[in-house]
Amino acid sequence: MKKVLQSAKQAFTKTGIYLSIFSIIVTILGIIGYDKIFNSFLQRIFCVIAILVLSYIIAFLRCYFHNSVVIRAGNDRSIHIHFGSVFEKQGVIVIPCNRFFDTHVNDKVINEKSMMGQCIKEVFAGNVVELDKEISSSIKGILPQIKITKEGKCESYPIGTIAKVLKGSNEYYFVALTDIDEDCKSFCDMEMLHKSMISLLRFINKEANGRDVYIPLLGAGFSRLNREKQTILEYLIAIIKMADIPIQSKIYIILRKSEYDMFDLTRIH
Numbered sequence: 001m002k003k004v005l006q007s008a009k010q011a012f013t014k015t016g017i018y019l020s021i022f023s024i025i026v027t028i029l030g031i032i033g034y035d036k037i038f039n040s041f042l043q044r045i046f047c048v049i050a051i052l053v054l055s056y057i058i059a060f061l062r063c064y065f066h067n068s069v070v071i072r073a074g075n076d077r078s079i080h081i082h083f084g085s086v087f088e089k090q091g092v093i094v095i096p097c098n099r100f101f102d103t104h105v106n107d108k109v110i111n112e113k114s115m116m117g118q119c120i121k122e123v124f125a126g127n128v129v130e131l132d133k134e135i136s137s138s139i140k141g142i143l144p145q146i147k148i149t150k151e152g153k154c155e156s157y158p159i160g161t162i163a164k165v166l167k168g169s170n171e172y173y174f175v176a177l178t179d180i181d182e183d184c185k186s187f188c189d190m191e192m193l194h195k196s197m198i199s200l201l202r203f204i205n206k207e208a209n210g211r212d213v214y215i216p217l218l219g220a221g222f223s224r225l226n227r228e229k230q231t232i233l234e235y236l237i238a239i240i241k242m243a244d245i246p247i248q249s250k251i252y253i254i255l256r257k258s259e260y261d262m263f264d265l266t267r268i269h
Helices: 002-032 041-065 115-122 126-137 190-207 230-240 258-261
Strands: 070-074 077-081 092-098 162-167 170-180 213-216 251-255
Touching: 070 230, 077 213, 077 230, 092 115, 092 190, 126 162, 170 190, 190 230, 230 251, 230 258, 251 258
Parallel strands: 077 251, 092 170, 092 213, 213 251
Antiparallel strands: 070 077, 162 170
């Protein structure tokens, strides 16, 4: 029902597109002469109403069934927008985390509902010892930037640092997207998001070897980026399209099914 209501709402803004198409038909009918086609004034009114209703129905159906979109990003690159969960996919899975690569899941450091919290629970079955070992091994050549006193890990790495972890048949790219202070409050801004995305795209070009890459909506949720999710989605797409990085992999941006009403994929191009 939620999806129906959202599609009905979106359809009002799209009706004009199809109405303009039908208006051409009406213009042609006017040139021919309504009196030669319709016998009465009532029939003419019915024709106009039918055109309005048909325009809305077409707009509604397009919004309702527009659950995915493929965007050409130039240089044989493509961006696929889908609703679903990255944890259902096979390939390269991108997981946003803070610059300390914290893995301690509680109400303060890592929220269990965050992408990092879900990954620790669903992929690593809560085994943070294994995950910490793999992350440390992946970033051992990168020097930490600063050290602060807080719960969890205390050494931070540059925004955009990526730890590559293999688990089963998947590769997981943990990208340092957010910062966190001494009170374990995380924050992110558009500059940090841009820097992380560029770093991620370069890493994909170097490491993914053509495998499909699945990215959640970076910057949304617990990243504390104060932007509408539709805006974040369009910004991520713009970064990928503008970045002059010859990626061979298909890039999928995966949106939560529960957040369907927050997006209008008919605006994406």
